Amino acid sequence: MSGSRGRRRTPAGRAGGRGQTRLTRRGRVLAWSAGVTAVVVLGAGGAGAWIYQDLNNNISSADVDDKLGGDRPENLSPGSKNILVVGSDSRDGANAKYGGNDLTTMQSDTLMVLHIPANREWAAVVSFPRDSWVQIPACDKGDGKMSAPHKAKINEAFAIGGSSGEVAGAAACSIKTVEAHTGLRIDNFMSIDFSGFKGMVDALDGIEVCPKQKIVSDKAKLNMKAGCQTVDGETALGYVRVRYGVGDGSDIGRIGRQQEFMNALMKKAKEKLTSPDSLYGVLQSGTKSLTTDPAMAGIKPIYALANQLKGIPSERLAFLTVPNYPREADFPKDLANVVWQYPQATDVFTALANDKEMTKAQLQASVKNLVYASQVRVQVLNGTGVSGRAADVAEKLRAAGYTVVGTGNAPQTVAKSAITFPAGLEKQAAVLASRFPGAASTASADAAAGLVTLVVGPDLKLEKLE
Known part of the structure; x- marks a missing residue:
């Protein structure tokens, strides 16, 4: 995990850009769709059968089932599918020169979930900023040891599981982390090594990019002028990975640049469909950089996926980013991370x-007038009869950024946790209630003025507050 920090900005100035829905990575999904379709075309004739088989054998397989454990979310909608897509940020091989020497393990530079509904009439891609500050669960490190649960950037999960250099462990830890924080059951995964982009770009004789400002980065080995220019594979790889020294230095900015690059790559690939040599080079690089679970390991299952996406109207393919804001709004000294905005994030995952279906417009409307956790003033009352429960919950809430103003005992024990609040604090109560599924939340004239009150019942599980 990189320890670098971006330039300090006020939370209000940053939250607007980070908290909004963005159309991200559409090019990646469509590029794979076009590419796989081309593979099938190549293999349709007898002369192309060996090419089809060659490309099919390029795709690596990694079984993660034995590393996930038994405590996983259920698939609440049989027939639907959630696919975790990871862009590998390893420093091995062709990637070694693009970044600092402090990264010695695989990293997930890109992390998103593709949701395909049972009726196949719409789809959603949810992107997770790599700077998301979350609880990483205990994971198999691949050396016979388990990591300890701890807070970190979400992309560290891939590095922890991949400590031994195996994609299976890296993907498994990412899956466990995403499932723990979203409640979504991950059915398949695809890991794409960014080094594959280099060969794809070179096979297409370069890709045109149009940076709005000059980019000079020692880490990314870049010295690019502003304006449109055609770049080769090596420059392209640095361009899609550079972060610091470009724009506001945020991961959100890099996401937009990667999406623009992939759109340009997709357009160029379509132009080259009539050139077998170029097309074969693109597909060779793309398939060699791909690792999936066993069920997805092959041209046929990937083509089936592409075919399903192809049939979905573009206006019903939603590209969303988990609602988020800079963590410095809750912890002023943290300039490097973001936290997810509740209850909006929960609403996306629940849907x-x-x-x-969750649309871009729905999410954009929901993230207006964000309420930070630190803006929620909470008093915690113990309704369990078990000494110390209010203090334990208060500690967890403070660690999550909430402003806990006091603890105490409830007038009587309760069977279930409950939240009460005075009129005017509906949004603050909703932020807190989203972290306690099942707890009743009620406006009350008797609620303490200016406070949201949480009465802790025996149903509340402390581990759910991580």
Whole structure:
């Protein structure tokens, strides 16, 4: 995990850009769709059968089932599918020169979930900023040891599981982390090594990019002028990975640049469909950089996926980013990370878990007037009769950024946790309630003024607050 920090900005100035829905990575999904379709065309004739088989054998397989454990979310909508897509940020091989020497393990530079509903009439891609500050669960490190649960950037999960250099462990830890924080059951995964982009770009005789400002980065080995220019594979690889020294230095900015690059790559690939040599070079690089679970390991299952996406109207293919804001809004000294915005993040995950369509417009409307965790003033009352429960919950809430103003005992024990609040604090109560599924949340004239009150019941599980 990189320890570098971006330039300090006020939370209000940053949250607007980070908290909004973005159309990200559409080019990646469509590029794979076009590419796989081309593979099938190549293999349709007898002369192309060996090419088809060659490309099919390029795709690596990694079984993660024995590394995930038994405590996993259920698929609440049989027939729907969630695919975790990881862009590998390893420093091995062709990647070695693009970044600092402090990274010695695989990293997930890109992390998203593709949700395909049971009716196949719409789809959603949810992107997770790599700077998301989350709890990483205990993971198999591949050396016979388990990592300890701890807070970190979400992309560290890939590095922890991949400590031994195996994609299976890296993917498994990422899956466990995403499942723990979203409640979504991950059915398949695809890991794409960014080094594959280099060969794809070179096979297409370069890709045109149009940076708005000059880019000079020792880490990314870049010295690019502003304006449109055609770049080769080596420059392209640095361009899609560079972060610091470009724009605001954020991961969100890099996401937009990667999406623009992939759109340009997709257009160029379509132009080259009539050139067998160029097309074969693109597909060789693309398939060699791909690792999937056994069920997805092959041209046929990937083509089936591409075919399903192809049939979905573009206006019903939603590209979303988990609602988020700079963590410095809750912890002023943290200039490097983001936290997810609740209850909006929960609303996205709940909708997809229940196979309900979530559109860009819906999410954009929901993230207006963000409420930070630190803006929620909470008093915690113990309704369990077990000494110390209010203090334990208060500690967890403070660690999550909430402003806990006091603890105490409830007038009587309760069977279930409950939240009460005075009129005017509906949004603050909703932020807190989203972290306690099942807890009743009620406006009350008797609620403490200016506070959201949480009465802790025996149903509340501390581990769910991580």
